[in-house]
Amino acid sequence: MTEVIGRTNHISPLLSVIDILVVAAIFYWILGLVKGTRAVPVLRGLAIILVSSVALLIIFQITPFKLRALDFLLQRALLPGFVVAIPVIFQPELRRALERIGTSTTFSALYSHSETDEITKLAQNITKAVTDLADRRIGALIVIERETGLEDIADTGTRIDACADPGLLESIFMPNGPLHDGAVIISRGRIVAAGCVLPLSENMRVLGERGTRHRAALGVTETSDAIAVVVSEETGVISVAQNGRLLSNFTEERLMRFLTAALKPS
Numbered sequence: 001m002t003e004v005i006g007r008t009n010h011i012s013p014l015l016s017v018i019d020i021l022v023v024a025a026i027f028y029w030i031l032g033l034v035k036g037t038r039a040v041p042v043l044r045g046l047a048i049i050l051v052s053s054v055a056l057l058i059i060f061q062i063t064p065f066k067l068r069a070l071d072f073l074l075q076r077a078l079l080p081g082f083v084v085a086i087p088v089i090f091q092p093e094l095r096r097a098l099e100r101i102g103t104s105t106t107f108s109a110l111y112s113h114s115e116t117d118e119i120t121k122l123a124q125n126i127t128k129a130v131t132d133l134a135d136r137r138i139g140a141l142i143v144i145e146r147e148t149g150l151e152d153i154a155d156t157g158t159r160i161d162a163c164a165d166p167g168l169l170e171s172i173f174m175p176n177g178p179l180h181d182g183a184v185i186i187s188r189g190r191i192v193a194a195g196c197v198l199p200l201s202e203n204m205r206v207l208g209e210r211g212t213r214h215r216a217a218l219g220v221t222e223t224s225d226a227i228a229v230v231v232s233e234e235t236g237v238i239s240v241a242q243n244g245r246l247l248s249n250f251t252e253e254r255l256m257r258f259l260t261a262a263l264k265p266s
């Protein structure tokens with residue numbers, strides 16, 4: 001610790017400012033990534049433990065007041081334990097972050113006008129199907145794949161390879177139809193599977209009173225960059241889940257705008 005304090009005497013003020021700005025930007029990015037997700041309370045708990053541990057270590061270093069067993073525990077067990085625990089606890093968030101870094105530059109370079117038309121068409125088809133289903137109070141759950149592959153989830157349902165036509169989407173969710181339970185997966189503008197089982201979210205703070213259809217919609221967006229559109233059978237309310245967040249009360253226009261923007265490569 002004294003070594004670190006000694007070393008800081010030689011650092012120029014400009015470097016210190018750059019250093020602080022870079023660290024602040026990294027924290028801002030991390031907070032943006034986890035905001036509104038179930039990682040927030042965990043992160044808060046870890047931050048409290050980390051700050052208390054570092055404060056105790058500083059006290060042990062600069063005062064003659066020493067608790068050797070606690071000092072040993074903090075230095076040898078608790079702080080190294082964080083290095084192992086953090087990737088395990090934040091695996092979905094880290095995975096999403098790495099995917100964003102890996103895809104944002106290359107994917108946008110490949111983005112062309114024909115893709116814009118396809119995205120608009122897909123957004124129109126989904127919006128039409130979802131608003132018709134909502135008007136008739138028919139429950140629906142549509143997951144749109146982006147960068148993260150959803151092959152494992154598609155395997156839980158019935159494979160289809162069909163155009164994401166609004167009529168077909170609506171017919172899949174008709175009550176008593178063989179595939180109306182579970183989620184439809186759309187990949188590259190096509191329906192690839194129906195009746196799929198999604199991972200369920202545990203984030204009851206975001207979900208409130210909503211049931212398993214919404215839990216499933218939120219769950220798939222916690223472990224992937226997919227977008228999930230849900231129609232509540234009970235209320236006809238249209239909701240959209242993305243990045244572990246859930247937005248509700250979509251009108252036709254708002255859904256169309258949202259999907260067109262969200263389906264564009266980041």
Ligand SMILES: Nc1ncnc2c1ncn2[C@@H]1O[C@H](COP(=O)(O)OP(=O)(O)OP(=O)(O)O)[C@@H](O)[C@H]1O
Binds near residue numbers: 199
């Ligand atoms: N793991 C899952 N993956 C995909 N779909 C699921 C999953 N679990 C439940 N569902 C779907 O959710 C339906 C049950 O929805 P439930 O009524 O519990 O949810 P809800 O969020 O309250 O929605 P609603 O407002 O439509 O009632 C099931 O019939 C099934 O289609």
